Amino acid sequence: MENKRKNSAENKKHLNIQEIKEIIPHRHPFLLIDYVEDYEPGQYAVAYKCVSYREEFFAGHFPQEPVMPGVLTVEALAQTGAVAILSMPENRGKTAYFGGISKCKFRGKIVPGDKVRLETKIIRQKGPVGIGEAIATVEGETVVSAELTFMIG
Template sequence: MKHLDINQIKEIIPHRHPFLLVDFIEDYEPGEYAVGYKCVTYREDFFRGHFPQEPVMPGVLTVEALAQVGAVAILSMEENQGKTAYFGAINNCKFKGKIVPGDKVRLETRIIKRKGPMGVGRAEASVDGKIVVSAELTFMVGQAGKND
């Protein structure tokens, strides 16, 4: 198993606080898959407004966290180092449960198709073994700061 700490993740993907939504990578294989975790605390900025009376992690941020884990798998490939993975599409997305303060979210994205700079990842977020979000994420790899 290949592990990555937060500093190693930051060497691969361009995201930074407060938008870096992955705390560590438990295992990955470049171009194939990555499994990471987000440890959710009450101190997350988004809980101030979503929702003050019942803090719930926004579903779109969970999808973003899954995309970031997938980006680790894609951008750790030698030919993609220093590039950025952009969203192309989100398909078949299902929200099946809530993520709340104290949850340790397991994020897994498996690359199921690649053709040139584009590809698709099958992604699942789970808490305590229960899937809370699933989706197919289409990505495009390009140079950061350029419209490819």
């Protein structure tokens, strides 16, 4: 069992913040993923956002009860999908734009101290347009799910 875990971990492709910035164009304060645990170009990416009380949006959302805005969680899921799409050699240096959001459900809150797991699987792509199936979880519980349409520009 230990060898299986070791081999599985060795097969994962990790990206630190600098490597993420080489793939997607987002920068502080709008870069919403901290590291990528695993990805396969054109297929999927799994990233994490470690939510700190010092996030700028908490000053206004909401001062008495800090909650990460749902739209920023959707953006973090889109950035995770962008890692998968823009890491393909033919898409290097391009930008992935939102084309649409469907089937979006908000099922829980994200608060300071949460470690959010972001997973986006590319389920369809034709030319520069595609769809990703995205899910954000905290401690194994789904907080946001959506289908995200992207366009490569």
